[in-house]
Amino acid sequence: MLAKAWAQYQEVQKQIRDCDQELWNYTRELEACTNIIKPAKVMRLKPELVGAELLSKPPTKKRARKKTSKNQPEGPWPQELERFFGVDLTAIPGISVLTGLTLMSELGNDLSAFRTEHHFASWLCLCPGNETSAGKVLRRRTRRSQNRVRQALRMAASSLHHDKSYFGDKYRRLRARLGAPKAVTAMAHQLARIIWTLITRQLPFDLSVFAYHEKVHQQRRLKHLAASARQMGYQLTPTAA
Numbered sequence: 001m002l003a004k005a006w007a008q009y010q011e012v013q014k015q016i017r018d019c020d021q022e023l024w025n026y027t028r029e030l031e032a033c034t035n036i037i038k039p040a041k042v043m044r045l046k047p048e049l050v051g052a053e054l055l056s057k058p059p060t061k062k063r064a065r066k067k068t069s070k071n072q073p074e075g076p077w078p079q080e081l082e083r084f085f086g087v088d089l090t091a092i093p094g095i096s097v098l099t100g101l102t103l104m105s106e107l108g109n110d111l112s113a114f115r116t117e118h119h120f121a122s123w124l125c126l127c128p129g130n131e132t133s134a135g136k137v138l139r140r141r142t143r144r145s146q147n148r149v150r151q152a153l154r155m156a157a158s159s160l161h162h163d164k165s166y167f168g169d170k171y172r173r174l175r176a177r178l179g180a181p182k183a184v185t186a187m188a189h190q191l192a193r194i195i196w197t198l199i200t201r202q203l204p205f206d207l208s209v210f211a212y213h214e215k216v217h218q219q220r221r222l223k224h225l226a227a228s229a230r231q232m233g234y235q236l237t238p239t240a241a
Contacts, residue, residue, distance in 0.1 A: 020073040072097050085109050087198045091205040093167040094156040102152040117193040124150045126189040157187035166210040
């Protein structure tokens with residue numbers, strides 16, 4: 001029985017490799033992204049998306065990303081996704097090759113059908129669906145959807161739990177305050193907006209543009225600790241360098 005199970009496993013792995021090869025041969029025939037919004041509109045981007053004030057800064061050196069999933073297909077897929085979309089989406093924390101392949105198969109590289117990043121997030125049902133009656137908001141629950149891109153982004157957001165970047169810190173803060181389901185939806189919403197911005201504007205992802213928001217959070221946290229210490233009769237003293 002063990003020998004039969006091992007042979008069946010080997011056959012399944014061979015079929016997966018054959019499918020990956022067919023997918024690779026097909027994607028090589030797809031055209032690269034050529035839909036770029038005029039540069040005049042770039043400066044109206046929000047800082048929390050790509051850091052409009054730092055767009056003129058040269059992109060930082062790319063760091064080699066480790067293979068994060070055993071189900072990731074073999075081959076130079078990060079380079080192929082970068083050629084197809086025009087930008088390296090796998091540089092975004094939480095976005096893996098499998099997530100990029102889902103975006104490729106479900107959306108393509110032309111997101112001009114969505115006027116703004118908010119329209120894109122709304123189409124993915126990642127925005128609160130305000131149900132009102134007589135001018136009063138009854139519920140703000142997010143609409144349900146079986147959209148595969150939405151599911152992929154939610155899985156990408158949940159993988160930020162152990163991430164050491166700004167996105168991981170923000171996810172853990174939201175998870176502690178709102179709970180896991182709402183935190184996953186909120187981070188998936190932000191990832192969707194970033195992806196729309198990078199593809200439509202053809203801008204490289206630079207994590208350093210979020211340094212300002214991280215600095216503000218650290219200052220707020222230090223202020224909270226100092227206030228707690230004063231209430232208990234203590235005083236914070238910084239340690240020597």
